[in-house]
Structures are given as structure tokens and as C-alpha cells.
Amino acid sequence: MSEPTTSGTPAGAIHDIGYRHYDGPRLGASYIRRSLFVETLRGAYGLGRSARSKIMPFLLLGVMVLPALVVGIVTSYLRLGSLPLGYTEYVVTLQVAVTVFLGSQSPAVMSRDLRFRVTALYFSRPLSRQQYVQAKFAGMAAALFVLLGLPITLLLAGALLAELPLDEQLPDYLRAMAGAALYAVVLGGIGLVVAALTPRRGVGVAAVVGVLLVLSGFQAAVVGILGDAVSTRYAGLISPYTLVDGVVSGVLAAEPSIGQGPPGTLGAVVFSAAVVLLVAGCYAALVARYRKALS
Amino acid sequence: MPLILTDGLTKRFGPVTAVDALTVDVPAGVTGLVGANGAGKSTLLKIFLGLLPATAGSAQVLGLDVASEGPAIRERVGYMPEHDCLPPDVSATEFVVHMARMSGLPTTAGRERAADILRHVGLYEERYRPMGGYSTGMRQRVKLAQALVHDPDLVLLDEPTNGLDPAGRDDMLELIRRIGAEFGISVIVTSHLLGELERVCEDIVVIDGGRLLRHSSTASVTGETPLVALEVDADPTALHARLTQAGVAAQRDGMLLHVDVSDSATYDVVRDVVAELGLGLVRMQRQRHRMTEIFTQGPSSRGDVSV
Numbered sequence: 029m030s031e032p033t034t035s036g037t038p039a040g041a042i043h044d045i046g047y048r049h050y051d052g053p054r055l056g057a058s059y060i061r062r063s064l065f066v067e068t069l070r071g072a073y074g075l076g077r078s079a080r081s082k083i084m085p086f087l088l089l090g091v092m093v094l095p096a097l098v099v100g101i102v103t104s105y106l107r108l109g110s111l112p113l114g115y116t117e118y119v120v121t122l123q124v125a126v127t128v129f130l131g132s133q134s135p136a137v138m139s140r141d142l143r144f145r146v147t148a149l150y151f152s153r154p155l156s157r158q159q160y161v162q163a164k165f166a167g168m169a170a171a172l173f174v175l176l177g178l179p180i181t182l183l184l185a186g187a188l189l190a191e192l193p194l195d196e197q198l199p200d201y202l203r204a205m206a207g208a209a210l211y212a213v214v215l216g217g218i219g220l221v222v223a224a225l226t227p228r229r230g231v232g233v234a235a236v237v238g239v240l241l242v243l244s245g246f247q248a249a250v251v252g253i254l255g256d257a258v259s260t261r262y263a264g265l266i267s268p269y270t271l272v273d274g275v276v277s278g279v280l281a282a283e284p285s286i287g288q289g290p291p292g293t294l295g296a297v298v299f300s301a302a303v304v305l306l307v308a309g310c311y312a313a314l315v316a317r318y319r320k321a322l323s
Numbered sequence: 324m325p326l327i328l329t330d331g332l333t334k335r336f337g338p339v340t341a342v343d344a345l346t347v348d349v350p351a352g353v354t355g356l357v358g359a360n361g362a363g364k365s366t367l368l369k370i371f372l373g374l375l376p377a378t379a380g381s382a383q384v385l386g387l388d389v390a391s392e393g394p395a396i397r398e399r400v401g402y403m404p405e406h407d408c409l410p411p412d413v414s415a416t417e418f419v420v421h422m423a424r425m426s427g428l429p430t431t432a433g434r435e436r437a438a439d440i441l442r443h444v445g446l447y448e449e450r451y452r453p454m455g456g457y458s459t460g461m462r463q464r465v466k467l468a469q470a471l472v473h474d475p476d477l478v479l480l481d482e483p484t485n486g487l488d489p490a491g492r493d494d495m496l497e498l499i500r501r502i503g504a505e506f507g508i509s510v511i512v513t514s515h516l517l518g519e520l521e522r523v524c525e526d527i528v529v530i531d532g533g534r535l536l537r538h539s540s541t542a543s544v545t546g547e548t549p550l551v552a553l554e555v556d557a558d559p560t561a562l563h564a565r566l567t568q569a570g571v572a573a574q575r576d577g578m579l580l581h582v583d584v585s586d587s588a589t590y591d592v593v594r595d596v597v598a599e600l601g602l603g604l605v606r607m608q609r610q611r612h613r614m615t616e617i618f619t620q621g622p623s624s625r626g627d628v629s630v
Contacts, residue, residue, distance in 0.1 A: 048439060050474035053432075148408050151374060152374070153397050
């Protein structure tokens with residue numbers, strides 16, 4: 029039914045010297061995913077965003093780092109024989125700051141694209157939904173790993189400056205860093221899932237902080253009610269902090285920071301399986317969430 | 324190679340049929356996709372992007388199959404959604420650079436392209452400010468810029484003039500015309516306003532209820548008619564009667580007469596009759612077909628439909 033246009037030359041033949049075509053490389057999905065990962069990691073610290081969005085993450089990073097500096101100085105000044113605050117208990121001790129960071133930044137990482145419907149622009153590009161989720165998840169986890177790993181590393185630096193022997197410090201430091209990686213993945217997953225389900229402004233922050241606080245409180249309550257029974261030690265499965273702490277103490281043989289850790293080998297296996305299931309579940313939930321958010 | 328080729332394309336959402344056995348062959352250039360709200364335009368664009376699987380039938384975009392080659396299509400196609408899609412806390416420059424990277428451009432190339440394209444769409448100093456403070460017109464320009472930043476072969480624009488004031492609308496239409504004519508990028512632009520599209524499109528596809536109503540080139544739709552509009556400075560009743568007497572086919576339309584001038588001698592007859600009656604001739608204007616005639620046949624209803 030279509031008829032040719034009356035003029036002989038197609039309109040597309042006229043070229044304006046003002047518009048330049050792009051002949052350079054077009055890099056594939058893995059480059060795009062890596063770029064989105066970097067952007068997410070930077071974005072979690074407000075880099076590349078407005079000055080106001082930098083305040084909260086850097087304030088919390090300061091809150092995380094400051095005690096490590098103080099511990100280092102005190103240790104070296106008082107010539108203590110060991111660090112007054114251990115590597116593996118550091119995250120649990122400062123879990124409020126971690127929770128607030130997760131609460132303030134996971135909506136910025138996740139809900140922002142949903143609320144302003146930027147996802148339509150991502151999905152009209154070569155990146156698939158799975159790759160989008162992978163980049164976001166990895167970016168959030170990396171941001172958390174920086175938040176947790178930096179003070180732990182500073183703690184080690186403090187210990188070495190206080191001339192504590194490296195071979196005594198290193199095993200616990202490595203356990204704590206492995207723990208930090210686990211915390212980053214577990215907390216990142218939970219934060220992103222909650223944020224992806226609450227795209228409204230402000231609600232996401234409250235929801236993430238709320239979920240973590242409720243779980244921690246519930247865990248403490250269960251421990252209080254059950255008392256000293258063996259089953260109490262499985263109550264650590266309830267809160268993400270005690271869950272990861274359970275893996276670090278049960279599998280990596282660190283001192284448990286909260287309670288007694290999981291009972292025996294069986295407990296360690298159960299806690300590890302719970303971590304794997306939780307992370308896989310979060311990933312699946314996010315992919316499902318974005319399958320719905322068509323554009 | 325046709326730009327877009329569909330064959331019996333059908334999309335159902337449960338009991339609702341959004342696109343119904345659509346078979347169409349769109350050539351390169353600027354093509355308008357017209358239909359009322361809910362006619363299936365946006366659904367069609369998402370199928371072309373390979374984001375929505377078709378229920379039945381097939382579609383090819385740039386020679387690539389939408390069902391199996393979605394990522395390849397999305398690499399070479401730009402998309403401007405109808406709704407707002409800009410985060411408020413970043414500047415247009417940063418956002419468009421990011422979107423260039425998301426299309427696979429290296430960062431340096433992305434920066435160059437973003438600066439270029441923002442200038443082309445008409446954003447200057449304000450591109451360094453956060454987008455939260457932008458007017459609707461500026462936001463539409465950024466949305467257009469992110470669709471063009473990777474130099475696609477085709478852009479899909481979903482209601483780009485929505486929410487713009489008349490001046491902004493003219494600017495946007497001029498930009499769309501330039502994308503096709505100067506940038507050499509094919510355009511599919513949707514609108515529910517025919518009048519806009521007949522100004523910039525070489526081809527028009529009209530859909531209604533997901534069905535193809537008509538597909539034709541703008542030139543054929545808006546070609547000249549054998550009618551002139553005749554306006555005099557007094558009541559045209561007497562003139563109408565005399566013309567009819569003289570054997571000239573004329574139709575009254577308010578203060579206007581539509582006179583059939585298939586025979587060029589009619590011009591002389593009109594001139595003589597007007598002079599005889601002592602009337603002042605205000606204008607004689609050759610009439611063009613309007614796109615609304617696609618929907619409403621017959622000249623009598625012309626003017627009843629807002630364009």
C-alpha cells in the first residue's frame with residue numbers, strides 16, 4: 029500500500045556537517061554490565077550525584093572508620109598486648125551504622141531507577157534484566173565491602189603500628205575480611221530486595237532499616253525466651269548479622285561475636301546453607317521483580 | 324531493506340488484544356504511527372524493541388527478528404518512552420554519558436557524543452544542572468538526546484510532543500524532521516494528533532484497536548484536491564446560486580464556498596460572477612487533503628474533526 033515519495037532523492041541523503049555519525053566500537057554486554065557496576069558502586073557513595081547525596085554515605089563511612097582509628101591509637105599508646113576490639117566482632121559492634129548505610133543507600137541504588145522509571149531506558153538497551161540485577165547487586169555488595177573492609181584493614185594497620193606480631197593478627201584479619209564479604213553479599217541482597225519492593229521515596233529507607241532492626245530484635249527475643257537450650261543457638265539464623273557471624277565462627281573458627289554461634293558441624297553446615305539460600309533467593313527475587321517492571 | 328516488516332503480528336494481554344494481525348512494511352525515513360490512546364502504539368514499539376514477545380506472527384526491525392535478536396536490535400535502535408524517565412539528582416550531561424555507556428560506547432566516545440547530541444537537541448548551559456529543575460520541554464530534549472547518543476539507525480519516539488506548549492511542540496517537530504533529513508536516522512514517531520505528524524512524516528501508519536487502518540505516504544494523503552475555498556466579503560448565498568446556475572459545482576461551508584475547479588475555465592466563471600455581483604474577493608485557495616479524512620470520508624465533515 030505504501031507509495032514512494034514524490035521527490036526523487038530520499039530525504040535521508042542530505043547530510044548536515046553539524047551531525048557526526050559514530051563509527052567507533054560498540055562494546056558488548058559485559059562492558060555495559062561492568063560500567064553499570066562501577067556506576068552503582070560510585071552512586072552508593074554519592075559520587076557523580078548531587079553534593080547532598082554524598083553526605084550520608086561518607087558520614088557513615090566516617091562512623092565506621094573512626095573507632096578503628098581510635099582503637100589503633102589507643103593500642104599503640106597504651107602498648108596493649110592485643111587489640112581491645114577484635115577484627116571479627118567489629119561489624120557486629122557497629123551494626124547500627126551498617127544498617128543505616130544499607131537503609132539509606134539501597135533505595136538510592138535500586139528504588140531510584142524504579143521510581144523515576146529509568147529502567148525503561150536500561151531495558152531498551154542491550155543489557156538483559158539478569159545482567160542489570162547482577163551489576164546492581166555486585167555494586168551494592170562492593171559498596172558494603174568497602175564500608176566493612178576499610179575499618180577492619182585500618183585495625184590491622186593500627187595493630188602493626190603498635191608492633192603487634194603480624195602472624196598473630198593475620199588469621200583473624202583474614203577471617204574478618206571473609207566475613208565482611210559475606211556480610212556485604214547477604215546484607216546487600218536483603219537491602220536491594222526490600223528497596224525494589226518499595227519504590228516510594230522515604231518508604232524504602234524505613235523499610236530496609238525496619239526489616240533489619242525487627243529481625244535483630246526478634247532474634248534477641250527468641251534467645252531470651254528459649255534460654256540456654258541447644259536450639260537457642262539456631263536462633264542466629266533469624267537475623268542476617270547473627271547468621272553471618274555464625275558462619276564466620278562455625279566455619280572459619282573465629283570467636284562468635286554474639287551468643288555462642290552454631291552448634292557443631294551440623295550447625296555450621298546449616299548456617300552456611302542458609303547464607304547460600306538467602307543470597308540465591310534475593311537474586312531470584314530481584315530478577316522476578318524486574319521481569320514485572322517492563323518499562 | 325525495509326526498516327520494519329511485520330507479518331500477522333498479534334499481541335494479546337489475556338482477553339485484551341492490543342495488536343491484531345498487523346501486517347505492515349515500513350520504509351526508511353520518518354514514519355508516523357497514529358492512533359487514538361490505547362490503539363496499541365506503545366505496545367507495538369515494545370514489540371519492535373524485542374521487549375514484549377508477540378502472541379502470534381512475526382516482526383523484523385532493521386532486518387533482525389524481534390523474537391530472537393532483541394539485544395542486537397536494541398544496540399542499533401534508540402527509544403524515547405512516553406513517560407518521564409529522568410532521575411532528578413544528576414545533570415543531563417552525566418546522565419546522557421551514562422546512557423551512552425549503557426549502549427556500549429567507551430567513556431571518552433560517550434562524552435563526545437553526549438556533548439554533541441545535547442547541543443543538537445538544544446540544551447546548552449543548563450545541561451550541567453541537576454535535571455530535577457528542568458522544564459517539560461528540557462526534559463523531553465534530554466529524553467530525545469539519550470535515545471540518539473549512540474548514533475542509532477532507528478529511533479522510536481513515543482508521543483514526544485506530549486505535554487509541550489505550542490512553541491515547544493514546534494521545536495520538537497522540527498527536531499524530528501532534522502533527525503530524519505539531516506542526521507540520516509530513521510524515525511518512528513507515535514502521536515494521537517494527526518496534524519503534527521503530517522508536518523514531519525514521509526509515511527503514515529494509522530492503527531485503531533491494534534488493527535492497521537491505513538498505510539500511505541504523507542504526500543499521497545495530503546495531496547491537492549480539485550477544490551478551491553472561495554471567500555467573499557459578503558454573504559455568499561447569491562454567489563452560490565449564480566455559480567450553480569452557471570453549471571459550476573459548489574458547496575456551501577459556512578461563509579466559504581468550496582468550488583470544484585477540475586475544469587480550469589471555472590476560474591474565469593468565478594471571477595466574472597463575483598465581478599457581476601459587485602462582491603469583493605477575499606481569497607481563492609487551493610484545498611489540500613487533510614489526514615483526518617482518513618478517518619472521516621467526505622468533505623462535508625471536514626472541519627468538524629479537530630486536528
